[in-house]
Amino acid sequence: MADKRIALFPGSFDPFTKGHQDIVLRANSLFDEVIVAVGHNSKKQRYFEIDLMIDKINETFADHPKIRVITYNELTASLAKKYKAGYLLRGLRNTTDFEYENSIAQVNRYLNESLETVFLITSPEFAHISSTIIREVHKYDGDVSPFVPYEI
Numbered sequence: 001m002a003d004k005r006i007a008l009f010p011g012s013f014d015p016f017t018k019g020h021q022d023i024v025l026r027a028n029s030l031f032d033e034v035i036v037a038v039g040h041n042s043k044k045q046r047y048f049e050i051d052l053m054i055d056k057i058n059e060t061f062a063d064h065p066k067i068r069v070i071t072y073n074e075l076t077a078s079l080a081k082k083y084k085a086g087y088l089l090r091g092l093r094n095t096t097d098f099e100y101e102n103s104i105a106q107v108n109r110y111l112n113e114s115l116e117t118v119f120l121i122t123s124p125e126f127a128h129i130s131s132t133i134i135r136e137v138h139k140y141d142g143d144v145s146p147f148v149p150y151e152i
């Protein structure tokens, strides 16, 4: 059998949003396995606890056996090697995302030549959703349920 096509979707996911869910579900039909990798960095304070977010993402994809969730604290290029992922998955909402993602993709190519970055353009109904805004809404007791695929 040919090598499995494994896509790694790294991010802060603080929190994981319906925009992220859309990217993962679309990738699920393109790849043999999709690994959602939640970054944690002891120096960077998170708003939502990492363990809570892992639980919520697992719950979101409970019916999808090809989707896995892990945490990481290392270079994504090395993480991809460790998990034998040939593809790095990222989502694009706008030109600001593009500028940022373009430079990361160049560095990742330099660090791991066999890793191909694959971009999916956001679905229009999720283009406005950002983790930063959800954190603000949540902080001031607003209802974030329209933006996340789970109860929080």
Ligand code: ADP
Residues within 6 Å of the ligand: 010, 011, 012, 013, 014, 017, 018, 019, 020, 023, 089, 090, 091, 092, 093, 097, 121, 122, 123, 126, 127, 128, 129, 130, 131
């Ligand atoms: P990071 O801190 O690595 O940028 P994020 O959790 O903010 O992590 O985002 C992870 C990936 O998801 C990035 O590629 C980002 O552009 C993409 N993304 C974020 N929000 C959306 C959305 N609403 N629709 C599609 N992609 C998105």
